[in-house]
Amino acid sequence: MNNARTAPDLLSLASGAANAGNEALPLRAAPHNLDAEQALLGAILVNNEAHDRVSGFLDPHHFFDPVHQQIYETAAKLIAGGKQATPITLRTYFETAPPIEPGLTVPQYLGRLVTNATTIINAYDYGRTIYDLAIRRHLILIGEDMVNAAYDSPIEFPPGDQIEEAENRLFSLAENGKYGQGFLGFGTALTHAIEMANNAYQREGGLSGISTGLRDLDAKMGGLQASDLIILAGRPSMGKTALVTNIAFNVAKNYKAERQPDGTDKVLDGAVVGFFSLEMSAEQLATRILAEQAEISSEKIRRGMINEAEFKRLVQVSQQMSTIPLFIDQTGGISIAQLAARARKLKRQRGLGLLIVDYLQLLSGSRRTSEGRVQEITEITTGLKALAKELEVPIIALSQLSRQVEQREDKRPQLSDLRESGSIEQDADVVMFVFREEYYVERTKPSEGTAEFQTWMEKMQMVSGKAEAIIGKQRHGPVGTVTLAFEGQYTRFGNLAHDQYLPERHE
Known part of the structure; x- marks a missing residue:
């Protein structure tokens, strides 16, 4: 397989009849690099460790050539299953695949990839090249969709929604482009923990947050x-x-x-x-x-x-x-x-x-x-x-x-x-959870002058102006109840003086 083999340009196919007899318009193929794709696939088939260097960010759909997508996906599945991915082990999966071109079957093409393979050292760089070109193609697709939607102007898809959808797609693309951090060395994680502890130590009140x-x-x-x-x-x-x-x-x-x-x-x-x-x-x-x-x-x-x-x-x-x-x-x-x-x-x-x-x-x-x-x-x-x-x-x-x-x-x-x-x-x-017992006690007020009324008054005095913040779950700390002051007329929560705390509740 050589670089003369390119995917069909959809725009040229669609415009060919319309431009017949007219001066040819400049047409551009989508960004791609078949050399990089061939070199990376060859490196993976020679040494499966090359796959480990790119598997964290490179997926089959990032390859421009459909055959390359199938080869990468099949090799990845074999490697994930603990098997070797070589032209011989992959041959079984492509025996019935249509020829790439006259006289060149996919199994034969796998042998060519190995012959022209790059070294494993360059695998990451080739993977990044393939990925970046795929992102550029995706940007083109988003741009085309924006143009088409703006021209069509459907009633159920107003301009505000179009802008929002485009923004979300672009941001999603940008986030995916970060590849993820992958594994952090324990030393690095410890450094982050010490920095957090230092910030808490220096901050007034000793808080890390x-x-x-x-x-x-x-x-x-x-x-x-x-x-x-x-x-x-x-x-x-x-x-x-x-x-x-x-x-x-x-x-x-x-x-x-x-x-x-x-x-x-x-x-x-x-x-x-x-x-x-x-x-x-x-x-x-x-x-x-x-x-x-x-x-x-x-x-x-x-x-x-x-x-x-x-x-x-x-x-x-x-x-x-x-x-x-x-x-x-x-x-x-x-x-x-x-x-x-x-x-x-x-x-x-x-x-x-x-x-x-x-x-x-x-x-x-x-x-x-x-x-x-x-x-x-x-x-x-x-x-x-x-x-x-x-x-x-x-x-x-x-x-x-x-x-x-x-x-x-x-x-x-x-x-x-x-x-x-x-x-x-x-x-x-x-x-x-926020809980104010005062709210419930207030609604059980008995008739004045009764024995129950005196008991109610004592309970109201105990809970009045107090609220509980009940921590029912906390991944990084203890659960429990914190008592706060509450001033209803100002809708304000505040710190409670220590002599105003509610008695401890025994579960």
Whole structure:
């Protein structure tokens, strides 16, 4: 086989009749290098160790020539099965294959590949050449699809969706092009661990992750860890949105960065926060934070029931808050793919350090998912965990709980209470529940003047203004309960004075 053999140029075949009799238009074949493909296949057939050098990133579809694709795939399967891949062992699989050209069968061609084989030393470089050319061909295909879609302009595929699909395909192509890190030497892994420990040692509070601003929660979790998926769940009115809003503001408020000689910013504390508010508007979210910081009831702010002094305090606080790096996306009903695309964009433009999703069940999966809601939730949680690792940021995703909590005497939630709990519990690094016993005790108020009323008053006094953050799962640390202060009128969680802790519960 020689380089005169090229794949048919589809464009030339389609245009041939139309251009008959006219001046020939310049036509270009798709990027490829048959020499590199032949040399690599020959090296693999001579020494199967050559396959190990390229198998981490090179797949059969990266080869331009269909016959080369079949040879590489067959050889790879034999090697994976612990067998030798040589012209003799491959011969069986190509005995009935059509000839490559008159007088040249595939088994004969395998012998030619071995004769012209390169050395194993060059295998990686040839593999990279083949891969890079395949990526260029894929780029051409994406470009052609974009042009065709723009010309056709189907009603069900508006320009916004076309842009989003092209962006996702391009980003997917770019991510695949990283090949993956492969194995890390244990010495390298140890170096990373020591660097993390050193950062924790030098940081105020001794945290390896981002501080939530809640002392006891940080002590239990070591801060919010990069690449972790943290599920924060609770029944309605427990305050899960309030808690995650408090954390978002604390993290953004503490953001400090130092410009490096290479022009990049080294984050010293806090983080840039991206907040996907799928249920509440950006205005409602801002009102909550404003109420918390100005210590004015959010209800009073919404109804305009404030005096001049309170209004001046609102203006002053809002001016102080306006510069913090907290970015809110209030688009409802977006898909996990859309969320990922927007998060990547924020990471490129602003340097994202923490991502929050309120809440998980309002996301949708891909259009291809038709197996049901459980399968869709699995796709969403898997996508969020992959996004956390890809962007190297913690992601906090809020989740609903099933109603079975209300049927128990002890209303404290458990892992089994998560809706579609299989995938959520499996993919999450941390599962945390928000629980306020005050909410339930308040609704059992008996008639005043009775003995039960006195008992109720004593219990209310014990639980009033307190909340529990119950860590039901934590891959990198202990589980347990953290008691927090909760001020309902400001929707604010805070640190509890040590003499205010609830008595320890014995399981």
